[in-house]
Amino acid sequence: MDEEWARLDAAAGRSIGQGRYADAAALLRQVIARRPDHPDSWFNLGYVLRQTRAYPDALEAYAEALRRDVSAPEAVHVNRAAILSEYMERNDEAEAELRAAVAKNPKFLPAWLNLGGLMEDVGKADAAADAYRKALGVAPGNGRARARLAAIRVHKGDTGGAIRDLEQRLQIGADSQDDVAELLFGLGHALDAARRYPEAFAAITQANRINAAMRPAPRRYDxxxxxxxxxxxxxxxxxxxxxxxxxxxxxxxxxxxxxxxxxxxxxxxxxxxxxxxxxxxxxxxxxxxxxxxxxxxxxxxxxxxxxxxxxxxxxxxxxxxxxxxxxxxxxxxxxxxxxxxxxxxxxxxxxxxxxxxxxxxxxxxxxxxxxxxxxxxxxxxxxxxxxxxxxxxxxxxxxxxxxxxxxxxxxxxxxxxxxxxxxxxxxxxxxxxxxxxxxxxxxxxxxxxxxxxxxxxxxxxxxxxxxxxxxxxxxxxxxxxxxxxxxx
Structure with a gap:
């Protein structure tokens, strides 16, 4: 193994861990100069460039990771989509990246969730609902996908169906406390739309109590x-x-x-x-x-x-x-x-x-x-x-x-x-x-x-x-x- 490459790579990892992304970028460029065929280095460079808001350079680094056959290409596509949609307003390209991600790994939950969110952002309710259903096919207890799907159903006039689905999932169980909170927030909004106000407030209060319990003491409101x-x-x-x-x-x-x-x-x-x-x-x-x-x-x-x-x-x-x-x-x-x-x-x-x-x-x-x-x-x-x-x-x-x-x-x-x-x-x-x-x-x-x-x-x-x-x-x-x- 190239000892200097290993030293530089370890130093870059420490810089990333400490949030010193500009230093990490400089170190990773040295790493890549020694081994340009190493896809993970390109992936890490894309990550730190994104943190420094050098978005065009980050996109190119991620693209190079794909060209070098990075081991998890679906994650690269999701990261590229986030840059394209959230920072560069290139939403068609972002959609293409997310669809490439699910084509490579149909069970990659973040890609389906992000695709649903992007479709909501651009006002495509049916496409968003389809993405969230695919997410639930991967993780039936995912609170975000089910809550956002319920919001779309309320928007389309099926408030009763949204309430029944959320209540049923809460009875069955969710994947985590985060997911329970998501379901309860979704239920509160659906009950509000149905003008069942006391029940809505009770659901929202329960959701907020879960969030408060999960929040570490140093991050609580002071x-x-x-x-x-x-x-x-x-x-x-x-x-x-x-x-x-x-x-x-x-x-x-x-x-x-x-x-x-x-x-x-x-x-x-x-x-x-x-x-x-x-x-x-x-x-x-x-x-x-x-x-x-x-x-x-x-x-x-x-x-x-x-x-x-x-x-x-x-x-x-x-x-x-x-x-x-x-x-x-x-x-x-x-x-x-x-x-x-x-x-x-x-x-x-x-x-x-x-x-x-x-x-x-x-x-x-x-x-x-x-x-x-x-x-x-x-x-x-x-x-x-x-x-x-x-x-x-x-x-x-x-x-x-x-x-x-x-x-x-x-x-x-x-x-x-x-x-x-x-x-x-x-x-x-x-x-x-x-x-x-x-x-x-x-x-x-x-x-x-x-x-x-x-x-x-x-x-x-x-x-x-x-x-x-x-x-x-x-x-x-x-x-x-x-x-x-x-x-x-």
Whole structure:
């Protein structure tokens, strides 16, 4: 064995384990230079390049792993599909990769699940349902496949069938506690659609208790830590940051607010302007904070103009790579409300769209959504109320220092008069007038949200005041909001 090759390969493995992906990439290139015929090295290079967001290079590394007869080609196809769909908006190619994966290994569950998710994203309900059925053929106790299939059945009007299937599976048993939680969330939504509200809330509560029990203590919601973060952000930006930076690239429309505040619907409507490209939930700002600005926001104190330009250029490079030629691009990452100060530092002229929804409707919708490990304040209603209070406190500060640079769109007003609200928003954002009704039917866009099928429905007011269906269950949350000054 080549001892130097083995040493470099081991060093690359350690770098991957420590999350030092740029170092791992450099080491793996040396590994490959010594043994270009080793497919696993190409696979690992694809993985670390994906982590550093070098997506075209990652695709090529994965392709080379396939050419070198990697031992699990189905996994390579799934990874390529994720890059193509989630970061490059090349959904037809992503579908082809996923179908290649299941052709090579029809029992590869991740490929069927991802194919179902992609078909939902592009609005192909029948194709999504077929993929989820194939997933259940591989793993009948898989909660995600059965819950998503139930959501499609509800969308198509078979709510009773969806409820019966989920209840039966819960009686038989699922593959894991994660799967039980998925089934219960799916059942809660189906029961809600059937207007069986007490039963729906009970199912959702049980699901959230499972998620809370599985969450490790260090990852649970920390109220004191959230309050400190908001305090630190307010202290870091006592006034509007100075020093305009020249921007060469598309105008960014940052859409942020609480999760479940209508941001998906609002982005889709803004995106009906002919000059606007829909970017979806870009991870660029949170990743920038995690990779280059920790501890946050203390690290901002030492941020130089050159540092800010480098961060801005990195962001714009990713956007222009994925949306070449675009004049305006949306970045709909709701929790970017935490980073409005940073955004306005990098993009002083940035347009911020703040999505706002009635507090109890927002909190209820959060509670009903299975965020699993991604979000830790939705397992308990009182934690969700606390987080909402901190969001409201921070947004009041941003609005005080940035004024009209933040355009608030109220979801409850939007659903009553979408054409008027969005036309006003276009004007406030500096977009030229455009023809057409924002609520008119159009070709199905890509929509990545757990409430996919609701977001594709015609705009209506049924979600406004939804909390009243659960008035008894939400009484403690309502009392807590009233104590904070109302606005529920």
């Amino acid at each position: 109220r004191a830590a959230q309050e400190r973060l908001v305090d630190d952000l307010i202290a870091a930006f006592p006034a509007r940051p100075g020093g305009p930076l020249a921007v060469d690239g598309p105008e960014m429309l940052f859409i942020c607010g609480m999760f479940r505040s209508g941001s998906t619907v609002i982005e889709q409507l803004l995106g009906r302007h002919p000059l606007v490209r829909i970017g979806g939930e870009l991870e660029l700002i949170p990743t920038m904070v995690l990779d280059r600005l920790t501890p946050y926001p203390a690290a901002l104190q030492s941020l130089t103009d050159d540092d800010a330009r480098a961060l801005r250029d990195t962001y714009l490079h990713m956007v222009t790579t994925n949306f070449p030629g675009a004049l305006y691009v949306t970045d709909k990452r709701p929790d970017n409300f935490l980073h409005i100060g940073l955004i306005k530092t990098l993009f002083p002229a940035a347009r911020i769209v703040h999505t706002e929804r009635a507090a109890l409707d927002t909190i209820l919708s959060l509670y009903f959504m299975n965020f699993a490990e991604a979000i830790n304040y939705t397992d308990r209603l009182d934690d969700a109320v606390h987080y909402f209070a901190q969001y409201r406190r921070l947004m009041a500060h941003w609005q005080a220092i940035f004024g009209d640079d933040i355009q608030t769109i109220a979801y409850d007003r939007l659903v009553q008069a979408p054409a008027t609200v969005i036309a006003d928003a276009w004007a406030a954002l500096g977009l030229p007038a455009a023809d057409g009704d924002p609520n008119a039917e159009r070709a199905a866009p890509v929509i990545r949200t757990p409430s996919n099928w609701n977001a594709r429905s015609a705009i209506h007011g049924q979600s406004s005041g939804r909390w009243k269906n659960y008035a008894a269950e939400l009484a403690p949350a309502r009392a807590a909001l009233e104590a904070m000054g109302g606005g529920y």
